[in-house]
Amino acid sequence: MWDGPTSELTYSGLRVVELAQDPQGEIVGKLLADQGADVVKVEPPGGSAGRRIGPWAQGHEGDPDHSLHFWTYNTGKRSVVVDTSTAEGRQERGALITDADVLITSAGPRDLEADGLDLHALVDELPHLIVLSVSPFGLTGPWAEWRSSDLVALAAGGILMSCGYDDHTIPPIRPGGNQAFQIAASFGHCGVLLALLERQATGLGQLVDVSMHEAVAVSGELANPYWFYPRVLLERQTCRHAQPSPTQPALFECADGVQVYFALILSDDRTWTTLVEWLTTLGLDLDLGGEEYLSLAYRQEHFSHIQTIMESFFLMQDSVTVYEEAQRRGLPIGPVFAPEQLLDDPHLRERGFFVPVAAGDGEPALFPGAPFRFSYGTGGPKAPPRLGADTAAVVSGLAAGEVAS
Amino acid sequence: MTSVNESPARPAHRTPVPRVGPLAGVRVADFCWMGVGSVATRMLADFGAEVIKIENRRRIDRPRLLPIYKGEARNYGEEVPDADPNRGGLHNNYSRNKLGITVDMKSPKGRDLVDRLISVSSVVTENFAPGVMERWGLTYERLDELSPNVVYGRMSGFGHSGPHAHFKSYGPIVQAVSGLSFISGLPGREPSGWGLSYMDNQAAYYNSAALMMAILRRNKTGRGAEVDVSAVEVGISMIGPDMLDVTVNGHHTRRPDFPRGNRLEHPPAAPHGVYPSDSDDRWIAIAVFGDDDWTRFVEAIGRPAWTEDPRFATEGSRRAHQDALDEHVTAWTRQRSPREAMLLLQSAGVAAGAAQTAEEINEWDPQLRERGIFFELDHPVIGEARFEGTPVTFSRTRQHTWRSAPLLGEDNHHVFGDMLGLTGDEIAELESEGVI
Numbered sequence: 001m002w003d004g005p006t007s008e009l010t011y012s013g014l015r016v017v018e019l020a021q022d023p024q025g026e027i028v029g030k031l032l033a034d035q036g037a038d039v040v041k042v043e044p045p046g047g048s049a050g051r052r053i054g055p056w057a058q059g060h061e062g063d064p065d066h067s068l069h070f071w072t073y074n075t076g077k078r079s080v081v082v083d084t085s086t087a088e089g090r091q092e093r094g095a096l097i098t099d100a101d102v103l104i105t106s107a108g109p110r111d112l113e114a115d116g117l118d119l120h121a122l123v124d125e126l127p128h129l130i131v132l133s134v135s136p137f138g139l140t141g142p143w144a145e146w147r148s149s150d151l152v153a154l155a156a157g158g159i160l161m162s163c164g165y166d167d168h169t170i171p172p173i174r175p176g177g178n179q180a181f182q183i184a185a186s187f188g189h190c191g192v193l194l195a196l197l198e199r200q201a202t203g204l205g206q207l208v209d210v211s212m213h214e215a216v217a218v219s220g221e222l223a224n225p226y227w228f229y230p231r232v233l234l235e236r237q238t239c240r241h242a243q244p245s246p247t248q249p250a251l252f253e254c255a256d257g258v259q260v261y262f263a264l265i266l267s268d269d270r271t272w273t274t275l276v277e278w279l280t281t282l283g284l285d286l287d288l289g290g291e292e293y294l295s296l297a298y299r300q301e302h303f304s305h306i307q308t309i310m311e312s313f314f315l316m317q318d319s320v321t322v323y324e325e326a327q328r329r330g331l332p333i334g335p336v337f338a339p340e341q342l343l344d345d346p347h348l349r350e351r352g353f354f355v356p357v358a359a360g361d362g363e364p365a366l367f368p369g370a371p372f373r374f375s376y377g378t379g380g381p382k383a384p385p386r387l388g389a390d391t392a393a394v395v396s397g398l399a400a401g402e403v404a405s
Numbered sequence: 406m407t408s409v410n411e412s413p414a415r416p417a418h419r420t421p422v423p424r425v426g427p428l429a430g431v432r433v434a435d436f437c438w439m440g441v442g443s444v445a446t447r448m449l450a451d452f453g454a455e456v457i458k459i460e461n462r463r464r465i466d467r468p469r470l471l472p473i474y475k476g477e478a479r480n481y482g483e484e485v486p487d488a489d490p491n492r493g494g495l496h497n498n499y500s501r502n503k504l505g506i507t508v509d510m511k512s513p514k515g516r517d518l519v520d521r522l523i524s525v526s527s528v529v530t531e532n533f534a535p536g537v538m539e540r541w542g543l544t545y546e547r548l549d550e551l552s553p554n555v556v557y558g559r560m561s562g563f564g565h566s567g568p569h570a571h572f573k574s575y576g577p578i579v580q581a582v583s584g585l586s587f588i589s590g591l592p593g594r595e596p597s598g599w600g601l602s603y604m605d606n607q608a609a610y611y612n613s614a615a616l617m618m619a620i621l622r623r624n625k626t627g628r629g630a631e632v633d634v635s636a637v638e639v640g641i642s643m644i645g646p647d648m649l650d651v652t653v654n655g656h657h658t659r660r661p662d663f664p665r666g667n668r669l670e671h672p673p674a675a676p677h678g679v680y681p682s683d684s685d686d687r688w689i690a691i692a693v694f695g696d697d698d699w700t701r702f703v704e705a706i707g708r709p710a711w712t713e714d715p716r717f718a719t720e721g722s723r724r725a726h727q728d729a730l731d732e733h734v735t736a737w738t739r740q741r742s743p744r745e746a747m748l749l750l751q752s753a754g755v756a757a758g759a760a761q762t763a764e765e766i767n768e769w770d771p772q773l774r775e776r777g778i779f780f781e782l783d784h785p786v787i788g789e790a791r792f793e794g795t796p797v798t799f800s801r802t803r804q805h806t807w808r809s810a811p812l813l814g815e816d817n818h819h820v821f822g823d824m825l826g827l828t829g830d831e832i833a834e835l836e837s838e839g840v841i
Contacts, residue, residue, distance in 0.1 A: 003624075003625055004621060004622060004624060004625020004626060005622050005625060005626065010618045010619075010621065010622050011618075031614075035618070052672070053646075053671050053672045054646075054670070054671040054672075055646060055649075055650045055654070055670075055671055057653050057654065058653075058654045068646045068649040068650055068653060068654075069645075069646045069671060071646075071649055071653075072645055072646045072648070072649055120800075123800065137772055138772075138776055138798065139798075140775070140776065140798075141771075141772045141775040141776050142771050142772055142775060143751075143771070143772035144772075146751045146756075147751065147754060147755065147756035147757075148756055148758070149674075149692040149694070149756045151667060151669070151677065151678075151679070151690050151692050151758075152690050152691075152692050152756045152757060152758035153758070154690075155679065155688070155689075155690035155758040155759065155760040155761070156690075156747075156758030156759060156760075156761055156770075157761070157766070158761050158762065158763055158765075158766045159601070159603075160679070160688075160690065160760045161688075161760050161761065161762055161763075162599075162600035162601050163589070163597060163598075163599060163600045163601075164597050164600070165591075165594070165597050168686050170591070171667065171678070171679035171680070171681065171688050171760075172679055172688060172760055173589065173590060173591065173597040173666055173667060173679075174589070174666075174667050174679070174690075175585070175588075175589040175597075175598070175599055175603070176585070176588035176589045176644075176645070176647065176664050176665075177585060177588055177589075177643055177644050177645040177647065178645050179603070179643065182607065182643045182645075183606075183607070183610075186607060186610035186611065186614070187610065187795070187796050187797050189610075189614050190448060190610060190613055190614050190617065190797070191797040191799070193614055193617040193618065193621060194427050194428075194452055194617070194797075194799070194802055195427075195799065195801075195802065196621055197427035197428060197617065197620065197621055197624070198427040198801060198802050200621065200624050200625070201427065202801075204801060205801075206799055206800040206801035206802065207799070207800040208797060208798075208799055208800075209797070209798040209799075209800075210796060210797050210798075211772075211776060211796055211798075213772060213773070214773060214776060214778045214796030215796040217766050217770075217773055217778060217793075217796070218778060218793035218794065218795075218796055219603075219606045219607075220601055220763070221440065221576075221601040221602050221603070221605060221606060222473070222481060222495070222601060223601070223762075223763040224498075224763050224766070224767070224791075224793055225473045225494050225495050225498050226473060226478075226763065227763035227764055227766075227767050228494060228498070228767075228790055228791040228792075229473045229474055229475045229494035229787075229790065230473065230474060230475060230476060230477055230478040230479075231764075232478040233762050233763060233764060234600070234763070236600045237600060238595060238597060238598075239577075239586060239590075239595065239596055239597055239598035239599070240577065240598075240600070241481070241577070241600060241601060241602070242600035242601065243480045243481065244478045244479065244480055245480055247480060247482070250577070251595055251596075259595060259596075260581075261577050261578060261581040261586070263577065265482060267482070267484070323582075327569070327571075327572045327573060330573060331573070332573040332574055332575060332578050333578070334572075334574065334577075334578040334579075334581040334582040335581060335582060336581045336586050336587050336596055336598070337581065337582050337583070337584050337587060338584065338587045338657070338658045338659045339584045339587070339588065339644055339647055339648050339651045339658050340651045340657050340658060340659070341584075342583075342584055342641060343651070343652070346568055346569075347563060347567040347568050347569035347570075347572075348567075348637075348638075348641075350566070350567040350568060351564060351566060351567045351635075351638075353638055353641070354652070359653075362653070365649065365652050365653040366652040367649070367652070368638070368641050368642045368644070368648060369638070369642075371611050371634070371635075371638055371639040371642040372611060372612075372614070372615035372618075372632060372633070372634045372639075373564070373632070373633040373634070374615070374618070374619060374630050374631075374632055375545070375630050375631040375632075376622070376628065376630050
């Protein structure tokens, strides 16, 4: 039984079987694989659901080995095709699970049962096994069988109501990038870690049941505390914190058409002085240098004037200049970067954040690297598997194991 | 050990108890503050670690001062002058199950106390601007001398190397510069981004995980580690397939049809959106994937004639005519409350969710209630309050909840007396000198 890394990386030597076909479970498998675990992804004939989701690498539309969705969430895993609708397939899957330290699923209770999986029975039979279920609503409760999606989870979990525009005739807008899945996966990863720590102490595994709905419901930052304490609801605002009552816009457009985020906290005298000094460099301090502006009340009263001057000031400069200069002066300002701009960011380049991964048939492409770094060694994404690439090796390994036993 | 130095006024239920759980035996000298740091060490405190929050009376942790108070609705930037640091609800939510001490790090005596605390701790955590810990001499090398094989968790916006390592950030800045704000919004408008410090939570969760990874390894190898987590890099790792569409296909996301608002291109879905209800600014999210879902959806809404329109006959055609489709769906949702629409659609097997408010999540949601995600604890100043639990149900491991957040300096006597062995007189002297 694994009780810690067998070589450099944290999860080296850890054996994981992943039945998850949805990102909330697949992301956990990826985080484990990227840091050294041997993650065997068990896929049905035809492949996991994610292989049929685009976008695709250009020229390979619809090809299950070139789904960028699949690549994103499945780096560094091995792929084994097992037909679990057959008795033989279920036996193979069972043998894989028997050898594993961690099993990852992402389906709700009815789908698990239909696939012949009883997670409680598995943990009873295999006392060392850690079973991680990351499902839409959790394995119990009146909504356990309900359907979900990233949008539906963000809505029901409350985060959606904080996101959108000042104009409330526009519905709340889902933040991009499958973040409900990401939130559930973050708790999935922490849940596995707590179970691994528990197993180091006791030798015993367990069932770890993560609900995406609950994970979203506790990740809305201020919305719950505002209900717990003053019992007020927050109103969404364009690209800035939802609040009990409206605040000033925080996006400013620059000369290059890129916006910067700057929430001016008027009550902070030091920030005010720094801002006025900076405005002076372009002759835009105007009347703001006047003594009356040293009073917070006066600043609050004349906020729209200040806001108009700042709008002109930012429009005169490109966003990268604003970013560097603001930060040099100690002001927390950042441009709203589009993903393609990240590739040219000098900081990310120096840290070597993006790493080449040989996925598919083409040239290696850049993938986001590890989200944490350890002084003893940090892994990173490796190629996502072609469908069934490891079936022969893994299944023959099982056969050899059977002979040996 | 000297005599017990408990403050006589302390009620019994506030007295620190031996911790149980998978992290029992781990003592954390915790310099974390603000949301991202405090949430990161909260998980350790919840599951058995003895987390000692080190605070500075000269620079009070902001969540203690943010005016999230019972019976008083203020925007979170509108701090009350001379706010009571023990009244802030956000701090209570972030620092339950932690011990709290105060130390003036400007004083040599204070720094000496912290050195002694670190020497009896096995984890040190911080999320200051880079350079602060170094100014106090608390480099990884020094910490490892004080506490051999220490795990040193460093959490910052940009990470501890690179030309922007010293840049200032908080949640919305991280979201902006990591690309997460840009990919969120309607096409042709400014981004709607995020209405919360999403990355304070997510970076915190990744920091919790990274600390546990280093502890897991140390349990096996005996060796410590320095851990460097950049919130911006965590954010970029969450952009998802749009990032690879840029790096693999060379596509740019700064284009007229991006981002996509509430519509979904991958996987294709229609209807897919957030629809109005029978009441003002209350909404229902609906996600219909493929023909089987469509059939169930049509059935659930009572097979109105418009659903026979050939424009809605196939997935591709429904997507091509989403404006018309959404008008029909809206006409249906406008007749119902979000909850009614959700129950009706979910009972037919269609993915749908009311856009729930915090009130609905807390007071109505039967799923959250049955699974017990929220819990309550008393607090000497705030009184009874609710807390966000951990959304993980373990069959064996238990969260060890023993106390609401510490009052400022509440555990000075316990930590400096019982743990570090100072006498009552010595502690009183440190108090009068303003060191603690």
